[in-house]
Amino acid sequence: MAGEKNLQALLHNMSPVLNDGSYVFSIVESDIPSGVRPVVTVREKEGLTLIVEKSDADAAGLSYEYVAAWITLEVHSALEAVGLTAAISNALKEAGISCNVVAGYTHDHLFVPADRAHDALAALRSFG
Template sequence: MNGETDLRALLTGLRPQLNPGRYVFTTIRSAIPSGVDPVATVREPEGLTLVVRQEEADAAGLPYEYVAGWITLRVHSALDAVGLTAAVARELTAVGLSCNVVAGFHHDHLFVPVERAAEAVEVLLRLARRSA
Protein backbone atom coordinates (compact mmCIF):
# COMPACT_ATOMS: atom_id res chain seq x y z
CA MET A 1 0.00 0.00 0.00
CA ASN A 2 1.49 3.32 -1.10
CA GLY A 3 1.54 6.26 1.24
CA GLU A 4 -0.11 9.60 0.49
CA THR A 5 1.99 12.34 -1.13
CA ASP A 6 -0.61 15.08 -1.70
CA LEU A 7 -0.07 17.71 1.01
CA ARG A 8 -3.71 18.75 1.27
CA ALA A 9 -4.81 15.11 1.62
CA LEU A 10 -2.09 14.56 4.23
CA LEU A 11 -3.17 17.57 6.27
CA THR A 12 -6.90 16.87 6.11
CA GLY A 13 -6.25 13.25 7.06
CA LEU A 14 -3.84 13.87 9.96
CA ARG A 15 -6.03 12.18 12.61
CA PRO A 16 -3.52 12.79 15.43
CA GLN A 17 -3.69 10.25 18.22
CA LEU A 18 -2.10 10.81 21.62
CA ASN A 19 -0.64 7.50 22.76
CA PRO A 20 -0.87 6.75 26.49
CA GLY A 21 2.22 7.17 28.63
CA ARG A 22 5.25 9.36 29.07
CA TYR A 23 8.28 8.87 26.83
CA VAL A 24 11.93 9.85 27.15
CA PHE A 25 14.99 10.03 24.92
CA THR A 26 18.09 8.37 26.27
CA THR A 27 21.32 7.03 24.82
CA ILE A 28 23.35 3.89 25.42
CA ARG A 29 26.70 2.62 24.16
CA SER A 30 26.07 -1.09 24.75
CA ALA A 31 23.16 -3.55 24.58
CA ILE A 32 19.59 -2.47 25.27
CA PRO A 33 18.92 -3.27 28.93
CA SER A 34 16.49 -6.01 29.88
CA GLY A 35 12.95 -4.69 30.35
CA VAL A 36 13.47 -1.80 27.94
CA ASP A 37 11.37 -1.98 24.76
CA PRO A 38 12.11 1.10 22.62
CA VAL A 39 9.38 2.64 20.46
CA ALA A 40 12.14 4.14 18.29
CA THR A 41 15.91 3.93 17.94
CA VAL A 42 18.51 5.97 16.10
CA ARG A 43 22.13 4.91 15.73
CA GLU A 44 24.58 7.81 16.03
CA PRO A 45 28.38 7.86 16.36
CA GLU A 46 27.97 8.75 20.04
CA GLY A 47 25.70 5.79 20.80
CA LEU A 48 22.23 4.36 20.28
CA THR A 49 19.40 6.78 21.00
CA LEU A 50 16.33 5.09 22.46
CA VAL A 51 12.83 6.49 22.82
CA VAL A 52 11.28 4.53 25.68
CA ARG A 53 8.52 4.73 28.24
CA GLN A 54 9.65 6.79 31.19
CA GLU A 55 9.00 3.99 33.68
CA GLU A 56 11.23 1.63 31.67
CA ALA A 57 14.05 4.18 31.66
CA ASP A 58 13.65 4.72 35.39
CA ALA A 59 13.65 0.98 36.15
CA ALA A 60 16.82 0.49 34.05
CA GLY A 61 18.54 3.55 35.53
CA LEU A 62 18.81 5.27 32.14
CA PRO A 63 19.40 9.03 32.23
CA TYR A 64 17.14 11.47 30.37
CA GLU A 65 16.22 15.14 30.38
CA TYR A 66 13.16 15.44 28.16
CA VAL A 67 9.79 13.87 28.96
CA ALA A 68 7.41 13.72 26.01
CA GLY A 69 3.95 12.80 24.95
CA TRP A 70 3.82 10.64 21.81
CA ILE A 71 1.41 11.65 19.04
CA THR A 72 0.90 9.44 15.99
CA LEU A 73 -0.32 11.09 12.80
CA ARG A 74 -2.58 8.31 11.57
CA VAL A 75 -2.54 9.43 7.94
CA HIS A 76 -0.43 7.00 5.89
CA SER A 77 2.22 9.41 4.66
CA ALA A 78 4.67 8.46 1.95
CA LEU A 79 8.31 8.69 2.94
CA ASP A 80 8.91 11.01 -0.03
CA ALA A 81 5.95 13.31 0.71
CA VAL A 82 6.90 16.99 0.71
CA GLY A 83 5.68 19.57 3.21
CA LEU A 84 3.98 17.59 5.97
CA THR A 85 6.72 18.00 8.54
CA ALA A 86 7.09 21.69 7.66
CA ALA A 87 3.34 22.35 7.99
CA VAL A 88 3.13 20.56 11.33
CA ALA A 89 6.25 22.33 12.62
CA ARG A 90 4.89 25.71 11.55
CA GLU A 91 1.65 25.15 13.50
CA LEU A 92 3.39 23.93 16.63
CA THR A 93 5.99 26.70 16.42
CA ALA A 94 3.19 29.30 16.33
CA VAL A 95 2.11 28.21 19.82
CA GLY A 96 5.64 27.73 21.16
CA LEU A 97 5.68 23.92 21.16
CA SER A 98 8.87 21.95 20.55
CA CYS A 99 8.51 18.78 18.53
CA ASN A 100 10.76 15.84 17.72
CA VAL A 101 9.61 13.93 14.64
CA VAL A 102 10.30 10.27 13.93
CA ALA A 103 9.16 8.88 10.59
CA GLY A 104 7.91 5.33 10.48
CA PHE A 105 7.13 3.40 7.31
CA HIS A 106 3.39 4.13 7.61
CA HIS A 107 3.09 7.13 9.91
CA ASP A 108 4.92 10.10 11.38
CA HIS A 109 5.33 10.22 15.14
CA LEU A 110 5.67 13.43 17.13
CA PHE A 111 7.21 13.74 20.56
CA VAL A 112 6.15 16.95 22.30
CA PRO A 113 6.47 18.18 25.89
CA VAL A 114 4.24 15.85 27.90
CA GLU A 115 2.51 18.66 29.76
CA ARG A 116 1.36 20.19 26.45
CA ALA A 117 0.61 17.01 24.48
CA ALA A 118 -3.19 17.43 24.56
CA GLU A 119 -2.78 21.02 23.37
CA ALA A 120 -0.58 19.81 20.50
CA VAL A 121 -3.32 17.40 19.41
CA GLU A 122 -5.83 20.27 19.38
CA VAL A 123 -3.45 22.40 17.29
CA LEU A 124 -3.13 19.55 14.79
CA LEU A 125 -6.89 18.98 14.67
CA ARG A 126 -7.40 22.68 13.87
CA LEU A 127 -4.79 22.39 11.10
CA ALA A 128 -6.65 19.43 9.62
CA ARG A 129 -10.02 21.23 9.72
CA ARG A 130 -8.53 24.36 8.13
CA SER A 131 -6.95 22.28 5.35
CA ALA A 132 -10.24 20.63 4.31
Protein backbone atom coordinates in the same frame (compact mmCIF):
# COMPACT_ATOMS: atom_id res chain seq x y z
CA MET B 1 -0.78 0.26 -0.36
CA ALA B 2 1.02 3.46 -1.35
CA GLY B 3 1.18 6.35 1.07
CA GLU B 4 -0.43 9.73 0.49
CA LYS B 5 1.75 12.39 -1.14
CA ASN B 6 -0.71 15.28 -1.49
CA LEU B 7 0.01 17.78 1.29
CA GLN B 8 -3.57 19.06 1.58
CA ALA B 9 -4.90 15.51 1.87
CA LEU B 10 -2.24 14.66 4.45
CA LEU B 11 -3.09 17.69 6.57
CA HIS B 12 -6.84 17.16 6.29
CA ASN B 13 -6.65 13.44 7.12
CA MET B 14 -3.74 13.30 9.58
CA SER B 15 -5.96 12.20 12.52
CA PRO B 16 -3.48 12.76 15.37
CA VAL B 17 -3.79 10.26 18.21
CA LEU B 18 -2.19 10.62 21.64
CA ASN B 19 -0.59 7.35 22.73
CA ASP B 20 -0.76 6.37 26.40
CA GLY B 21 2.24 6.95 28.62
CA SER B 22 5.21 9.26 28.95
CA TYR B 23 8.34 8.77 26.86
CA VAL B 24 11.96 9.78 27.27
CA PHE B 25 15.06 9.97 25.11
CA SER B 26 18.10 8.19 26.52
CA ILE B 27 21.44 7.08 25.14
CA VAL B 28 23.39 3.87 25.76
CA GLU B 29 26.74 2.75 24.40
CA SER B 30 25.54 -0.21 22.37
CA ASP B 31 23.19 -2.69 24.03
CA ILE B 32 19.57 -2.14 24.99
CA PRO B 33 19.26 -2.87 28.73
CA SER B 34 17.17 -5.85 29.78
CA GLY B 35 13.52 -4.96 30.30
CA VAL B 36 13.70 -1.85 28.13
CA ARG B 37 11.41 -1.92 25.08
CA PRO B 38 12.25 1.06 22.86
CA VAL B 39 9.63 2.44 20.50
CA VAL B 40 12.41 4.06 18.44
CA THR B 41 16.16 3.53 18.19
CA VAL B 42 18.70 5.64 16.34
CA ARG B 43 22.34 4.66 15.98
CA GLU B 44 24.62 7.69 16.27
CA LYS B 45 28.39 7.93 16.59
CA GLU B 46 27.90 8.89 20.27
CA GLY B 47 25.85 5.78 21.02
CA LEU B 48 22.41 4.25 20.61
CA THR B 49 19.56 6.70 21.21
CA LEU B 50 16.47 5.05 22.69
CA ILE B 51 12.98 6.48 22.92
CA VAL B 52 11.34 4.46 25.67
CA GLU B 53 8.51 4.60 28.14
CA LYS B 54 9.57 6.61 31.16
CA SER B 55 8.72 3.72 33.45
CA ASP B 56 11.12 1.42 31.54
CA ALA B 57 13.89 4.04 31.70
CA ASP B 58 13.34 4.55 35.43
CA ALA B 59 13.37 0.81 36.13
CA ALA B 60 16.61 0.38 34.16
CA GLY B 61 18.28 3.43 35.72
CA LEU B 62 18.62 5.22 32.38
CA SER B 63 19.23 8.95 32.48
CA TYR B 64 17.11 11.42 30.52
CA GLU B 65 16.31 15.12 30.47
CA TYR B 66 13.13 15.37 28.39
CA VAL B 67 9.74 13.80 29.12
CA ALA B 68 7.49 13.63 26.09
CA ALA B 69 4.06 12.62 24.94
CA TRP B 70 3.85 10.51 21.79
CA ILE B 71 1.40 11.53 19.08
CA THR B 72 0.87 9.34 16.02
CA LEU B 73 -0.51 10.78 12.81
CA GLU B 74 -2.87 8.06 11.59
CA VAL B 75 -2.74 9.11 7.92
CA HIS B 76 -0.56 6.79 5.81
CA SER B 77 2.00 9.30 4.59
CA ALA B 78 4.39 8.49 1.77
CA LEU B 79 8.02 8.72 2.80
CA GLU B 80 8.63 11.03 -0.16
CA ALA B 81 5.72 13.37 0.69
CA VAL B 82 6.80 17.01 0.70
CA GLY B 83 5.80 19.59 3.29
CA LEU B 84 4.07 17.60 6.03
CA THR B 85 6.86 17.93 8.58
CA ALA B 86 7.27 21.63 7.76
CA ALA B 87 3.54 22.35 8.14
CA ILE B 88 3.33 20.48 11.44
CA SER B 89 6.50 22.10 12.76
CA ASN B 90 5.22 25.54 11.84
CA ALA B 91 1.85 25.01 13.55
CA LEU B 92 3.54 23.75 16.70
CA LYS B 93 6.11 26.58 16.56
CA GLU B 94 3.25 29.11 16.45
CA ALA B 95 1.86 27.45 19.60
CA GLY B 96 5.29 27.53 21.27
CA ILE B 97 5.59 23.73 21.36
CA SER B 98 8.81 21.86 20.60
CA CYS B 99 8.53 18.70 18.54
CA ASN B 100 10.75 15.78 17.64
CA VAL B 101 9.49 13.95 14.53
CA VAL B 102 10.17 10.32 13.65
CA ALA B 103 8.96 8.88 10.37
CA GLY B 104 7.88 5.27 10.36
CA TYR B 105 7.13 3.37 7.17
CA THR B 106 3.41 4.23 7.29
CA HIS B 107 2.98 6.96 9.90
CA ASP B 108 4.72 9.98 11.34
CA HIS B 109 5.27 10.11 15.10
CA LEU B 110 5.66 13.29 17.11
CA PHE B 111 7.25 13.58 20.52
CA VAL B 112 6.17 16.78 22.25
CA PRO B 113 6.60 17.99 25.84
CA ALA B 114 4.32 15.85 28.00
CA ASP B 115 2.74 18.87 29.67
CA ARG B 116 1.81 20.34 26.24
CA ALA B 117 0.30 17.20 24.68
CA HIS B 118 -3.27 18.49 24.56
CA ASP B 119 -2.15 21.87 23.21
CA ALA B 120 -0.24 20.04 20.48
CA LEU B 121 -3.30 17.96 19.59
CA ALA B 122 -5.40 21.13 19.31
CA ALA B 123 -2.82 22.73 17.02
CA LEU B 124 -2.68 19.64 14.82
CA ARG B 125 -6.46 19.26 14.68
CA SER B 126 -6.77 22.84 13.40
CA PHE B 127 -5.79 21.51 9.94
CA GLY B 128 -8.84 19.22 9.70
